[in-house]
Amino acid sequence: MVHIIDDDEALRSSLVFLLQSVGLTGLHYPDGRTFLEEFDPKEPAVVIVDVRMPGMSGFELQEELVRRRYPAPIIFCSAHGDVSMSVRAMRRGAVDFLMKPYDPQVLIDAVQRQVNAAGGLFAEEQSRIEVTNKVARLTPREREVLGGVVAGLPSQVIATSLGVSVKTVDVHRANIRAKTDAESLGALVREVLLYGVALDTDNVT
Numbered sequence: 001m002v003h004i005i006d007d008d009e010a011l012r013s014s015l016v017f018l019l020q021s022v023g024l025t026g027l028h029y030p031d032g033r034t035f036l037e038e039f040d041p042k043e044p045a046v047v048i049v050d051v052r053m054p055g056m057s058g059f060e061l062q063e064e065l066v067r068r069r070y071p072a073p074i075i076f077c078s079a080h081g082d083v084s085m086s087v088r089a090m091r092r093g094a095v096d097f098l099m100k101p102y103d104p105q106v107l108i109d110a111v112q113r114q115v116n117a118a119g120g121l122f123a124e125e126q127s128r129i130e131v132t133n134k135v136a137r138l139t140p141r142e143r144e145v146l147g148g149v150v151a152g153l154p155s156q157v158i159a160t161s162l163g164v165s166v167k168t169v170d171v172h173r174a175n176i177r178a179k180t181d182a183e184s185l186g187a188l189v190r191e192v193l194l195y196g197v198a199l200d201t202d203n204v205t
Contacts (some may be wrong), residue, residue, distance in 0.1 A: 001045040002111060004028040005035045005061065006077070007053045011100075015048065018104055024115065032056035032064070041070055044116045044122040048107075050079035051085060062092055069128075071121040073114035077102060128195035133195055134180040134188070142179070145172040147199045150189050 004015050004026055012028035019026040029035040031053050039045075044119055047065070051058040062074055076089045079100040086097040096110045102137045138146065141162070148158035148169075162169070182188035193197070 002026045002041055002115070003035060003039055003045055003047045003072070004049075005030075005032055005047065005053070005058070006050040007031060008050070015107075018108065019111070022108055023113070032061035035061070036064065041068065042122075042126075043074060044118040045072045045109055046118055047072045047074045049074060049076055050113070051076055051089075052080055057090065059092075062089065062094065066092060066130070069125060071085065071118075071125040073113065073118055073121065075107075075110055077107075089187070124195075127191075128197065131188075131191045131195050131197050134182070135192070135199060136177045142172050142176050143199045144170055146176055146188070146192070149185060150192055150199065 002019055002024055005011050006012050006015075006028070007030055009030065012030075016026040016028055027039075027127055029038065032049075033056055050059040051062055058076055058078070063201045065072070065074070073095040073099065074089075074093065075096045076086075076094055078085065081097060081099050089097050095114055097108060098110065108116075135143065135146070144162060145158055148161065153161075155166050155173070158165045159169045176188070178180070178183050180188055189196070
């Protein structure tokens with residue numbers, strides 16, 4: 001799936017036709033707000049977006065997608081681009097910045113590279129959400145204990161930091177594993193570290 005956001009209707013239609021010629025499906029939108037109202041955030045996709053559009057610029061749309069943690073690769077296309085625009089887009093995670101009028105084959109090549117990558121990006125984000133939801137099942141004290149485990153602290157040190165007994169910490173460890181359906185506490189720790197899931201606690205040091 002490829003989402004095209006541009007206020008030029010003729011360009012949008014030509015892009016959809018171009019994508020269809022290589023077996024890709026394109027959906028198009030006249031502005032960023034329409035896109036945000038209509039797109040499916042769970043479907044792997046690539047986003048092609050103009051920089052200058054009425055209402056919401058391409059950069060503003062990019063910022064909103066970053067805020068929402070939408071993992072789609074973003075390709076900017078602009079007739080008014082320059083080096084500073086390109087740098088700004090790339091720093092916020094865009095994968096390409098093409099100048100209009102662009103070579104159709106260059107665009108197709110760029111899109112096809114990102115279509116292949118999009119599936120992995122969306123799968124990774126889904127895994128992050130699943131781990132975040134697991135952690136959300138825990139009580140504040142259980143998250144504190146998990147934070148200590150993530151930090152590599154033994155139960156004795158965690159117990160001292162929290163002012164509880166080692167036995168209590170061990171009970172919390174067992175509850176954490178049960179509530180998150182984790183294969184092991186070590187496996188849960190690896191997932192938390194891999195996906196950068198916040199535990200919202202700083203009481204264990």
